[in-house]
Each structure stands twice: as structure tokens, then as C-alpha cells.
Amino acid sequence: MMLEVSLSHDFGSFAVDVAFAAPAGVTALFGASGAGKTTVINAVAGLFRPTRGRVVAQGEVLLDTERGVNLPARRRRVGYVFQEPRLFPHLSVRSNLLYGARFALKAAPGPGFDQVIEMLGIGALLERLPGALSGGEKARVSIGRALLSKPRLLLMDEPLAALDAARREEILPFIERLRDAGLPVLYVSHAIGEVARLASTVVLLDAGRVLAAGPAAEVFSDPALAPHLGGAEAGTVLVATVGETAPDGLVRLDTDAGPVWVAESPGAPGTRLRLRLHASDVILSRARPEGLSALNILPGIVERIEPEPGGRAFVRLRMGREAVLARLTQRSVTALGLAPGVACHAILKTVAVSRDDLGAG
Numbered sequence: 001m002m003l004e005v006s007l008s009h010d011f012g013s014f015a016v017d018v019a020f021a022a023p024a025g026v027t028a029l030f031g032a033s034g035a036g037k038t039t040v041i042n043a044v045a046g047l048f049r050p051t052r053g054r055v056v057a058q059g060e061v062l063l064d065t066e067r068g069v070n071l072p073a074r075r076r077r078v079g080y081v082f083q084e085p086r087l088f089p090h091l092s093v094r095s096n097l098l099y100g101a102r103f104a105l106k107a108a109p110g111p112g113f114d115q116v117i118e119m120l121g122i123g124a125l126l127e128r129l130p131g132a133l134s135g136g137e138k139a140r141v142s143i144g145r146a147l148l149s150k151p152r153l154l155l156m157d158e159p160l161a162a163l164d165a166a167r168r169e170e171i172l173p174f175i176e177r178l179r180d181a182g183l184p185v186l187y188v189s190h191a192i193g194e195v196a197r198l199a200s201t202v203v204l205l206d207a208g209r210v211l212a213a214g215p216a217a218e219v220f221s222d223p224a225l226a227p228h229l230g231g232a233e234a235g236t237v238l239v240a241t242v243g244e245t246a247p248d249g250l251v252r253l254d255t256d257a258g259p260v261w262v263a264e265s266p267g268a269p270g271t272r273l274r275l276r277l278h279a280s281d282v283i284l285s286r287a288r289p290e291g292l293s294a295l296n297i298l299p300g301i302v303e304r305i306e307p308e309p310g311g312r313a314f315v316r317l318r319m320g321r322e323a324v325l326a327r328l329t330q331r332s333v334t335a336l337g338l339a340p341g342v343a344c345h346a347i348l349k350t351v352a353v354s355r356d357d358l359g360a361g
């Protein structure tokens, strides 16, 4: 395990009691405001000492309250990217970046200065002061500063929350690149789309407790968790590989659930991708629909049905090794005669595509 965390602490008005283990990749700490996400990553960073806790990163014990171990933050080799980029306003971008490098262990693996500025596209900003940067540029510089400290683990606390949608789109590919480069990341967010796009592992926090933890695909396809995973925004993630382009220009993406066709090639043949399917964009039909313009119709077997307050239900459809979640009204569940074991077809209205972790799947 890349990271093992257990901690409990009572603030009086709020108590945290969590334990989880995270393999390599991006681990998302997901939960509503006040669930305890920041408390957990602050304990990993060494910025907060819980009453009882143990944190082990890549085999090294950073905190063990029972044994009296509590490495100071600067010796934990953990990079921290905050929601508000905390750059020194009087120092140029270059000096801010070099400040991060001061804390790096010389022998530690990790990208050098030139590599970091190239990866984050910040070469043209080096002589500017932070006050002259856009929000997205500041976010990239603060990621760069954290990387130059050559951390063994990167903590990101809602790094995109203060940015608009366009700036978020600008930063996400950089975080995907870090993930693909093998740097373990603990990523705090309450934006389900970001988590679906980035996370290999999801730890779902609710009121200071772990409600679920595991591989992202499993957590996302659990209909009982869907109300906590965005409700109307909930959905599943399928791993896909880019296949052939048909004579009519459509590109086939191969998934374990069957082929999915998209209009534009998201990458060269063989590229691994993530497809995000919103549960509300999945329509179910018992018979294979005919004469329909929707391209993507995947067969599956109903595995679980989880009613939701308000007359809706989440239905998990098993498709080979994959599972897809659909959100429909309970009236439709009854009309279609859906029950565990029933065969039906999922019609996908839209599919969002992003890069997959090369190590996942």
C-alpha cells in the first residue's frame, strides 16, 4: 500500500474516526462540505495532530501516536497544493518555484526544474510576480512548487475549486499527467466529475466516517452509494481502449461492456481512456431497441435496484467485468419489470471521454 491512514479526533462539535489504505494512483477523498476531508489530509501533511492516529507513506511511519512518532511537516516529504495558491506575493514565479526545491532531498527521484516548467507550461511566466498571474496560472505554479520539493506523495485540497470551468479544463490534463507519471496523489474534492476523471481509488467520507473505500469503478457503480456520489450527477466510469475508425468516420472504443462509438477520435488506436456515463443519461429497455438514432446500446443484466426518496431508483446493470448505473423513476422500474437477474439494454445518450491512468484496469 502506498498510504495507510487511520485517525480519530474529537473536536467537541465534530468527531472524525477514519481508516483507509490507498494503493498508487490518485486517491480521491470525496464528501460533502464538513465531512472531514481537510482534517484528514492535514493529518497526513503533519499540519494537524489527531488524538490517535497512524500514517504510513510508502513504508515510512509519518505519525504513530501510540509509539510517539510524529514527523514534522517539513520532514514528511509530502507536497501540498491548497485550494488558494499560497504563493509568496513579493517573489517572482521563478523564486516561488525555487523555494519549493529548497526542501527537496537531493537524492530523491522526481522531475527537475526544466521538466516541471515544461510539463506545466509556465516557462513564459518565470519573471512575473504572482499578482500578475491568472487563477489558472497561479494554480499551475503552486503545483510546480509542490512538485519541486520532490514529494513522495502529493496532497491536493480542492486545487480547482476556485477556478471557472475553462481554467479547470486547463489544469486537469496536468494532474492526469502526474498520475500517469506514477506520483501518488491524495485528492480532496466535492466535484464528482473531477473525481470520476482522476481517481483510481475513492474514499467516501460522511460526517467524519468512511462510508466506502475502494477502486473507483466499484464505488461509482454501487447504487446504494449513488445518493452520496452526486445524486443526479452520479454515474459510472468505464475503461476503454481506442479501436478502429469505421468508413463513416465513427471511432470504436472497446470496453468490457461492449463497443462504444464516438464521433471524434479521442486518441490514437490503443490509447486508454475513461468514459464517464451519467446515470441519468442511461436509458433502459428490455428489448433491443430498433430504429433508434442512439448509437450505443449495451446489453447487461440487472444486478441491484436501490430506490431513492422522491420516486426514483438507481439500477446497476452488470456487463461482463464492468457495471453501469442507470437512474430512472420507480414507475419505469415497475413498467419494465426490472428485477435482479433480468436481461436488458442500456442506451447511452452521451459519453464523456478522458484519459485513463495507464496503470489502472
Ligand SMILES: Nc1ncnc2c1ncn2[C@@H]1O[C@H](COP(=O)(O)OP(=O)(O)OP(=O)(O)O)[C@@H](O)[C@H]1O
Binding pocket: 011, 014, 031, 032, 033, 034, 035, 036, 037, 038, 039, 040, 190
Ligand atoms: N480545529 C478545529 N476545531 C473545531 N472544529 C474543527 C476544527 N477543524 C475542523 N473542525 C470541524 O471539523 C469538521 C470537518 O472539517 P473539514 O475542514 O475537515 O471538512 P471538509 O470535508 O474538508 O469540508 P470542506 O469541503 O468544507 O472544506 C467541520 O465541522 C469543522 O468545523
